[in-house]
Amino acid sequence: MKNNVGKEIPDNYAEQYGLFKGELANIQEYKESSRTIIPVRPRDTKLLGSLKEAIEKTGLKDGMTISFHHHFREGDFVMNMVLKEIAAMGIKNLSIAPSSIANVHEPLIDHIKNGVVTNITSSGLRDKVGAAISEGIMENPVVIRSHGGRARAIATGDIHIDVAFLGAPSSDAYGNVNGIKGKATCGSLGYAMIDAKYADQVVVITDSLMPYPNTPISIPQTDVDFVVEVDAIGDPDGIAKGATRFTKNPKELLIAEYAAKVITHSPYYKNGFSFQTGTGGAALAVSRFLKEAMIKDGITASFALGGITNAMVELLEEGLVEKIIDVQDFDHPSAVSLGKNENHYEIDANMYASPLSKGSVINQLDTAILSALEIDTNFNVNVITGSDGVIRGASGGHSDTSAACKMSLVIAPLIRGRIPTIVEEVNTVVTPGSSIDVVVTEVGIAINPERQDLVEHFKALDVPQLTMKELQEKAYSIVDKPDAIKYGDKVVALIEYRDGSIIDVVRNV
């Protein structure tokens, strides 16, 4: 069965999840999922002596679903620590639902091979774990969900978390948690907050036990069953790993300049506008150009959203951005800012991006700058599989933000090395072309013809304008058309659209 972006979806998955039919086709009234609560009585204590004791007390058993958050990114110790303990206890056949999976989680491969983990849902897969999944080591396909889609899945009960194991930079013995104090501060705990609210049982794992009551409270004691103290939950350096500095690459600078021009000449650029940028070199450069324009034009933004970097914090501190709305921090200065600046505000993933909430912040967003591994002539975007067909990316907030904001920009170089970025058809569709308004490359921009208002508005813009077909042809004229990837028959990953329907599948390579 073919879905709305022309992708063939095997019948069984199409029936189970539904076919992608368009951005808002599947947004319906629903009964929110809820948890089973074991009340904590006045004299009960939550602080336990070991992780093992906590796992035992939760009643975790074969076949259950456990979750983790990815706020420690490449510095996370928690998922490996917990799975090691669980494996040692002989528990098998678990579903894991971390908000994302990083390179550091390579031990997961053995847990899969040993039958400890038999189902995975995640925003993305990196490096060796991604390669192993793409090889087909799992019987069941990984379900790739966007950040908003994960929040939706938890709210609807598509993901029911039996036990959440949540690394806490600081917690008191009764489970009041924040990410701004402690040894391994990660700042916002936006993804963890959702798990804490919906999971039946929540185990907080901390290396910085604080006096009661630990405030501010990102995860409250009323969402926590047990607290365990360990030596270390994460490596602070790893949290900021991969965070990029201002680029000197001339191609990236040109892309950033074009993107900034699109934004500052758009109908949305006025006092009180709002934006989300990414973390790549070009995205940070956009922030720099945007900042210069805002100073020159005397314009301030009402809020900046997203995954937050120091570049955003600087805009806040300089008064160019009134507020930062923060679901995740990508570096240490951002985590520090969250702790000290009252206009830097933490929100959860549901409020950030869920399509089934009573209104997420992305719905109020003017413009978002997004990245891509590939973009095709229909504006469809791939952020999950490499040019070799191997899973190595993450869905993130891509499909969420682009669908909801008023003007989405995808920035990307025409080619990377010998590989074209603009292609006839992307290997894997994560974000449908209908969500993408402007594609920005170093040779010029392409405006989605569905946005005739923008085509009209940008007629006089001082940036080369091309069609996606022209961009793709330019790319193929520099490097050869890529050979088709030789996929196997096995479906190794389902790409869920944010509404829960299937927008694509990934097969083994």
Added chain:
Amino acid sequence: MKNNVGKEIPDNYAEQYGLFKGELANIQEYKESSRTIIPVRPRDTKLLGSLKEAIEKTGLKDGMTISFHHHFREGDFVMNMVLKEIAAMGIKNLSIAPSSIANVHEPLIDHIKNGVVTNITSSGLRDKVGAAISEGIMENPVVIRSHGGRARAIATGDIHIDVAFLGAPSSDAYGNVNGIKGKATCGSLGYAMIDAKYADQVVVITDSLMPYPNTPISIPQTDVDFVVEVDAIGDPDGIAKGATRFTKNPKELLIAEYAAKVITHSPYYKNGFSFQTGTGGAALAVSRFLKEAMIKDGITASFALGGITNAMVELLEEGLVEKIIDVQDFDHPSAVSLGKNENHYEIDANMYASPLSKGSVINQLDTAILSALEIDTNFNVNVITGSDGVIRGASGGHSDTSAACKMSLVIAPLIRGRIPTIVEEVNTVVTPGSSIDVVVTEVGIAINPERQDLVEHFKALDVPQLTMKELQEKAYSIVDKPDAIKYGDKVVALIEYRDGSIIDVVRNV
């Protein structure tokens, strides 16, 4: 059928709600209740032109349950405003579930008589509304719930709120609400936060519309369906009405001195101890004496809890209390403090006091100072009906706090006017004697014999110690034994214990 405090409960209510069997007899694992969500899409707006339009959009109809919060106390305009509009629209047979009802809600009497309101649950009833209910104007009894009991009832689904109408001191057009900005600041919105989380539909009513995003966020946009702007939601003077100043009444001062001695000589009085005080003259005086002792002894408290007054704020600012944990503010300085002091922290009613949460703050509380209309020789406390049997009080956090904290003090004069406070049997049991540890009067204290540890500990305490029987006899020796109240046969109110069972009923007078 007689319950655990010897009260005769009519069979139908006993069967429907269960008989009170003891503080922790009914604390069981349960599936949390949840709401039906109508997702808000990217281009939807929530700001409507009128209250009437909002009521229509919610689909409110005969027989539904609506709720309000009581943070504006005697200054509340919202409940009267909404019920007037609903009555004009011809909607009937509503259940109302405000967190409490004040004198200012007198128009409710007509709505009851006209069949607009046919069921009520509330923490309390005051003045003319209480008198009318006690006369028997309703067919169905009012269900009196403690603050923690209400949070529990909402979490279990015993109260399912179809539409919550929440007055917001400030809100943006997308429903981000706080109580510290705007024209009628009330500070904490702890009771409203619960309604917003569980109600199917939430209408925010504000007189101070703020730019998006309005932060800090007490009620997030993800809990709000519609926003309505009106001229005024409340009278700031009314919010603080009834807040008391330091007493000069020698009897109250003596009670306060004895209470402070009990606390400062208790095993709990050490660095990091915690307490909750009330708002009456004697309670405020306890804070004063406590403060003097803490300075003298070099002791600081980790937190003060509760309904907060300026007396607590002063302790915070002087560094004697490290944090204030705030579910409701009783005066303007407290609301201001919440807005500016990061160690003054807002929590919801579930976290404050629900017996079915994963651990409420009262479970961590060392000592609480509570008031009483009557206390009997079994330590049972009445805070709901006057000596004439008419409902005029409120359950509040009385039964919650006293059950959960490590040492509960009830402070009360032996007699009030010609009426004994210490009696053989209270008119109405709200809090079971098993929850009360020490009764403090101006002639001395009585320690609950169930607390032999305290009896032992306080042997050398420089305060007269009596039994409750002796206190009651002293009271009856000053004023006559009160005549028995001539109740009718009709049950006009059910007194729910915090766990949902029936601890007493009130009949018409």
